Each structure stands twice: as C-alpha cells, then as structure tokens.
Amino acid sequence: MSAFLYVVATILLLSIGVGLIRVHRGPGPGDRMLAVQLFGTTGIAILLILGIATGEEAAIDAALILGLLAAVTGLALARSGLAMQESRSETAEPGEEQP
Template identity: 50%
Template sequence: MSEFLLATAGFVLLTVAVGLWRILRGPDDVDRTLATQLLGTGGIAVLLLVAAGTGADGAEDVALGLALLAAFASVAFVTSLAASDGEEPGEGPRVP
C-alpha cells in the first residue's frame, strides 16, 4: 500500500510542476491565482501522502502550516490585484 501512496504523491507532484509552469507563463492574473492555489493544495496532498506512506513524524503539522500559508497568500494576491485596479478591497467592480 505504501508504494501506491508514494506513486500517487509523485503524480500529484507532477501536476504541481505543471501548475508552476502556469504561474510563470499564465496569460492572465486569474490563471496565476488558481495555479498558486493548486501549488498549495498539491503540496499539502503530497505531504500527507508521503506521511501516510512512510510514517514520517510531523508531516501532518507541516501540511497544516502550508495550508495556512496558502490561504494567506491567496488573500494577499487578491488584495494586491484589487489595489492595482484602483479598487478598495471588498468594494466590488466599477460600473462606467
């Protein structure tokens, strides 16, 4: 069973690498935001799969910390996009 979990972790890591490519070459800021969320979620999944497959101690705690950082990074990214558009956070879109 541990071989299956480690193989699945490798596959998830491959999808995270594809997401990294999307961050670097994404045509739009929304694509980059979603790829950043993919990196956080994929990193958490890889950590939990490796912890379950190998029995590593403390990997669950690291995954929890990564989950918190990913959430704050998403909020910071959306806030910076709103600031660059001239909107106040929570204001909504402008109607010309």
C-alpha cells in the same frame, strides 16, 4: 499500500510541474494567482500522503502549517488583485472599456 501512495504523490508532483508552466505562460495575473494556489494545495496533499506512507507525524504537522500559510497567501493574492483592478479603473479614460 505505501507504493500506491508514492505513485499518487508523484502524480501530484507532476501537477505542480504543469502549474509552473501555467505561471510562466499564463495569459493573465488571475491564472498565475490560481496556479500559485495550486502549489499550496498540492504541497499540502503531497506532505499528507508522504506522512501517511512513511508514518512521519512531522510531515502531517508541516502540512497543517502549510495549509495556514496557503490560506493567508490566498487572502493576500486576492487583495493585491483587487488593488490592481482598482488602480486600472482609476487610470482608465472615460468611455474606455475595462479588461
């Protein structure tokens, strides 16, 4: 069973690699923010899976703390995205379309 959990953790780690590509090449800030959220969620999953596979309770505790930090980060990213959108609308010329 633990070999299967290690394989799942490796696949999740590969998804973080794909997320890094999205952060680097993302077409917009929204895509980059979602990729950062992917890092937090996948990191939590990896820590939980490795904690279960190895029997380390400290990894499970670290996953819970990472979950709290990911929630706060999500709020901060949403707030900064909203502030960025508001600043664009204030500087736009009348009649100009908003992206």
